[in-house]
Amino acid sequence: MSIHKSEIKKITTHQLQEMKVRGEKISMLTAYDYSMAGIVDKAGIDVILVGDSASNVMAGHETTLPITLDQMIYHATSVVKAVDRALVVVDIPFGSYQGNSSEALRSAIRIMKEAGAHAIKMEGGEEIKDSVTRILSAGVPVMGHLGLTPQSIFKFGTYTVRAKEEAEAEKLIKDAKLLESYGCFSIVLEKIPASLARKVAKEVAIPIIGIGAGPDVDGQVLVVHDMLGITHEFKPRFLRQYADLNAVISGAVTNYIRDVKASDFPNEKESYK
Template sequence: MSTAKKEYKRVTVKSLTEMKSRGEKISMLTAYDYTMAQIVDGAGIDVILVGDSASNVMAGHETTLPITLDQMIYHASSVVRAANRALVVVDLPFGSYQSDPKEALRSAIRIMKESGGHSIKLEGGKEVKESIKRILNAGIPVMGHLGLTPQSIYKFGTYTVRAKEEEEAQKLKEDALMLQKAGCFALVLEKVPAKLAQEVAESLTIPVIGIGAGAGVDGQVLVTHDMLGMTHEFNPRFLRRYLDMHTEMTSAFEKYSADVKSQDFPNEDEQY
């Protein structure tokens, strides 16, 4: 059973383990800029992910692949300046860690030194084990990511649910255990069957945070722009929209334009 929420002045990787042990669910959202991160942090969200989803949300790319390490550092730096409580996790972008463990370490060190981020996240299982070990040996906390791994979209060819078949489900379980043994402090599971995700969460001592992975995991993550309804063409089953900001913002912009053209704005009280 869940226990009362504990207030943390600063959420750390240790805090997340404590939350799991108490049965307290972990809240995680994305942010890519100072203003949004300040609001997310002020709302008491436990973890802010500076995701490579910035490639889609902020830059308009079709996939997460084009975003660069320099761009991720820029976004992460902006978020870190705003986050007074939340743990900030920064994605290692595609091409910055897959081919060479030494390159992975250099990329992770750059993120930590230049952005001030608190930890990094990378996608994959045993194929990136050596990269994870090198990064952890340097004292950098690592969050894993299994299931649907968007950086491998051209390998999969689709954004459909992963690990529905027994062979892939078994590999996911083995990779999850490997990530824990390697020293990862937490794991994201994306778009996998809820039953499988719960089995993984119950088998691990590290927190498992889901996106499209059901309610049986230790926490949830969403892309902030999606849950606020700022995006409107993306409609997966797992997404709950808490606001319809696309409609609200469009209405506000239209009203502003109309007020300017009718000379209603600025009025006498809005001038010096």
């Protein structure tokens, strides 16, 4: 028996909080287009992140910095149309919120109104307090992001593990508690020591989603193109590849080319009379 759309229970920020309390892990993946979002949502994912990683995997940029707010809204709009169940969180891109809380609010409202997103995600801690509180005051749910923050790559100068030194670890814990106190509903921790991530997950009440942050957090997120093996060049330690779609797609295209060249496609059954 097929399930009607109206019977599908949508994931909310409140449900994510309940999942943490129950000890139920939260599953999260990226998606940037209608087709992929539909597959991921129907498979039962809890959260879909329309990440600014679209800058890398969809547009071929070296960093996440070049992607614009308009481009993020385009990707988010495509994703939202395909989703019946998952909570859709959208990254506010670099340059659309830093240092200007009025611009941050405008960016967040555009994402919510034009794309129909359910929440936004922002990188940083205490330094983005004004933007976070202003967006939250407008009723827009905010997910934080600490640890390796790709929008600050030129400040860090490297994609290596963050918060290994005591001072940076202490700041990360402080920032996590601050984001919770501002009203963020969840925080992504990227590429930090597992022991530190475990400590943060225990010391804050909101769900902590890890990527390269060990198993002792409240959920996990990966870039869908990485975990499906579409992008072959990127193989960090934290990535588990669940398929090799690069080989599958390449093989299919090779076979298609062969059949076209040999006049085997289309055959009689594939032609109209």
